[in-house]
Amino acid sequence: MSYFFQLVISGIVVGSIYALSGLGFVLIYKSSRVLNIAHGQIIAAGAFITYALTVWAGIPIYISFLLSLVITFFLAMSVERVFLRRLIGEPIISVIMVTIGLMSIIDGLIYLTPFGSENFSFPEFLPKTPLTVGGVSISWTQLVGVIITAILIAGFSWFFKKSTVGISMRAVSDDQLASMSVGISIPRVFGLAWATAGLSAAAAGTIIGNITGLNFDTLHAFGITVFPVVILGGLDSIFGAVVAGIIMGLIQQFASGYLDGNWGLNGTADVLPYIILLVILLFKPHGLFGTHEIERV
């Protein structure tokens, strides 16, 4: 039984990070209807920026974490400014293709740095002995990661529910024309959506980098798993992204805990999210919490 709970714990840890990164993705989709294929690359970039600041520049990790959030915030904002701003009004299909191109560009830029080929791990800054309660253990890194994630998600929910900027973002996602008529600058909201998404992606990247170590392929795979998460939760629901993130984390942990090694299976955690994605698209296309557009085509 303690094996089961161990899987639950690690599922929640991974899942909460999925939730955080799915949140950024949903944010961009909600405000501008763009599927940001390059989201995984922004996650990786955020993680690498934190590492570079911490180890190469020698800044304490707490400060460098915040610094990297700020840097990625402006990075994502400038990505929107340079590449996507001029495409407003173009067919949505070409905007999505631009994000596919961006994914390729950021990949190339990361391969230019040592991060593309080598493995790194963050220096230990928390106690090494894991916390054990009743046979179930959780490492301090995981615990702190989950706490930071929870705080960030709570912060984002507050931001969207209460702050003026958050409300204007929700207004734009609801009806662009109406929000323009009450004086909301739509390009600014798009830029802010990208910036906030970049911020959450950097946070997710840094936390996952602390837990699993920095390897570009791993982060890459992690970034692509965000797609099944947001589809499961419903593309335009932030709450859905959080719930689906945790569900997906649990499913992955259970798969690697119970399926791998039996019946000649191996690495099922890598493929199960995509099978779930296909099944969901077939049977419940708007996900668990997505808006049902009554439109069959």
Next chain:
Amino acid sequence: MSANRWLATGNFFTTYREENRIFQTHIDRLVFCAFLASVFVWPLFISVSNKYMLVIDNILVAIVAILGLNLVTGFAGLISIGHAAFVGVGAYTIASFSQVLGDSHVLITHYWPLMLLAAGGMGAVFGAIVGLPAFRLKHLYLAMATLSFQMIFQWVINFMTFFNQGQTIFVGRVFWLTGKVGRRDHYLFWYYVILAIIVIFGFGIRNLLRTKHGRCLAAVRDNDRAADAMGMHPGFTKVYAFALAGFLAGVAGGLHAYLYRGVGFESFTLTQSISQLAMAIVGGLGTLIGSFFGPIFIILLDLQVEQLANLAANFLPSAGNLATALRPLSFGLVIVLFLMYEPRGIANWWRILRSYLKLWPFRY
């Protein structure tokens, strides 16, 4: 009485039938025939080393695949981020025959056109399966379905011992009327085979797009509700577009397997899917001629990038993986720049050039 059919300076169509002609003027037809003849004949006069012949064959295989991708992404307006996986399905169809029957079984060596058809059929089946969500969804979600198919495909190939876990599976040399195709003639032989296939598919698609089965693709892309009102079934049309694209991709995969005499995992990854998308975009989405320009441009660019990386490696010995870095960088830049500054791709330059020549030496 139609206008001058030799040298038309503009469009003087009086009937719908005239507008639907493949060749607007006799000059067009003559130039096309001359071009086709020269493409078939030049290897008789100019001998090319196998190294360059392989590049040409590569371009041709890519053209077959891009014809499919352009059909689904350009004409039907559905983003496919998993086209390399469909190509892989075709290649691995032949690989599984080779695994079960041995790599020089008579079915593989003698009946290779049949094998290519089987590869295409398999691609079509998988294309239709991945396209199934189209019955309930609009195009954005289908991009996700193709992406997840790409990931599932990679996992299956990497983890199943039947597929050699992604290591190369060999495919035997084929036979032609004159006997076994030897090492020296291998690439030349496949040059002709792929060229013939491209001509067939090119004309097939050009004609398909004139019929209702092809025009319904564009109708669903432009406005699915209007298409529905006109009596087309949008969901079915999308599935059918995916199946067609899958068929072309499958044939391309089969050709790839025969050309390299083996199937390996690394030719069908997500990176390949993206470079194929780059080919379709650069060539020009929604144009037939674009499917020819795109692969030529991207594969030649790829070669240049490789040379540049090799050159730079001489000066910067530490930059070992410069090639792996420059390739995605250049593909991404090409995609983004074309979408931002020339969304209609090289096909648009071709169109401009043609209308310029048509009126030369006069102009507006």
